[in-house]
């Protein structure tokens with residue numbers, strides 16, 4: 001045997017799985033098909049700019065992050081506790097009234113926040129904010145749409161703010177996602193401001209990989225995985241590896257290539273990254289567009305941000321980095337550069353002809369779909385020595401991926417320890 005455990009995939013799930021198994025004294029080999037660790041958490045560098053492969057944020061309130069990640073070493077640069085809502089010609093900043101007192105009056109007086117809807121939102125969210133495990137156990141899960149209706153959230157706070165913001169975060173504009181998962185996500189946003197590591201999101205998986213005794217074998221795709229009488233055998237382009245058990249920690253779209261499991265449903269998005277010579281908007285806030293009557297954007301962009309306002313390390317001094325995200329469940333998800341530029345001009349009310357495209361990341365399988373009921377899903381055994389894990393076996397998030405990897409390691413270790 002080459003090792004006790006072989007982990008296929010060096011995304012967050014695979015890395016956490018390997019770290020946990022290694023800490024318990026097991027020998028682990030980790031393979032990844034790509035040229036670096038991180039999976040969906042990678043960062044491209046160009047001319048001093050950092051462009052993550054799809055805009056995403058790390059929330060330091062995630063339980064797995066608090067427990068297993070050294071966030072101070074990542075030097076998180078946080079976004080604001082709030083959101084800028086563009087609605088036709090109006091721009092409203094809804095921000096935490098205590099942290100941003102100068103926005104407090106505007107937030108409370110905004111036409112987006114009626115008293116009756118604020119009360120309905122409190123009813124909908126407060127139990128999860130205060131006692132998440134009890135609340136989520138007791139609240140019958142349903143679709144986000146049905147749950148907002150039932151709570152009496154029927155006005156602009158729901159359609160322009162919550163629906164639009166959550167669609168962008170979940171890459172799902174259908175309203176069919178799990179209400180309990182949305183509650184959980186909003187709780188994390190309320191607990192801590194999410195941010196970006198000084199060296200880009202990829203610094204997160206790199207920190208995790210740095211603690212492995214044996215470096216991840218990169219550019220080593222698993223082509224075939226078989227169980228043998230006393231273990232597993234993985235065929236790669238660089239030869240065959242044998243171990244006592246295998247953990248398949250690949251993304252949804254690759255699960256069926258290595259196991260007999262079907263492909264989980266996923267949601268996609270694209271992120272455009274622009275270099276802007278002038279700062280188009282001040283403040284470390286995400287802007288969502290709710291200019292369509294009834295909520296949602298008037299153009300292809302669901303959310304945008306001047307990323308370098310929150311994370312100065314993402315752009316060289318004196319320059320500015322703008323991200324714009326489109327959703328692939330919308331007909332205009334694959335909007336052209338010209339359409340995206342025109343939309344940005346409308347949103348920032350600034351010309352964009354001097355803006356330069358740095359990257360356009362298209363991520364068709366960004367997140368697993370998260371329909372109700374939100375279940376405490378566990379790693380799955382498609383064979384007696386092969387376990388499948390990843391965010392699609394938990395929740396579609398950094399937290400979900402890390403927790404699912406940790407669980408997988410514990411399950412396999414129980415199996416390996418007589």
Ligand SMILES: Cc1cc2nc3c(=O)[nH]c(=O)nc-3n(C[C@H](O)[C@H](O)[C@H](O)COP(=O)(O)OP(=O)(O)OC[C@H]3O[C@@H](n4cnc5c(N)ncnc54)[C@H](O)[C@@H]3O)c2cc1C
Nearest residue numbers: 009011012013033039040054056057222251391397398401
């Ligand atoms: C654009 C975008 C925005 C997001 N925004 C957020 C956010 O704001 N907050 C949040 O919490 N989460 C966010 N997420 C989700 C989060 O990034 C993922 O849930 C998490 O990274 C998934 O990790 P994973 O280890 O399960 O899978 P992956 O990261 O997909 O890792 C799987 C790995 O398996 C490897 N692999 C596949 N097939 C093989 C093979 N045959 N042999 C060897 N290796 C193989 C792949 O190369 C990959 O490295 C976002 C994701 C994306 C893409």
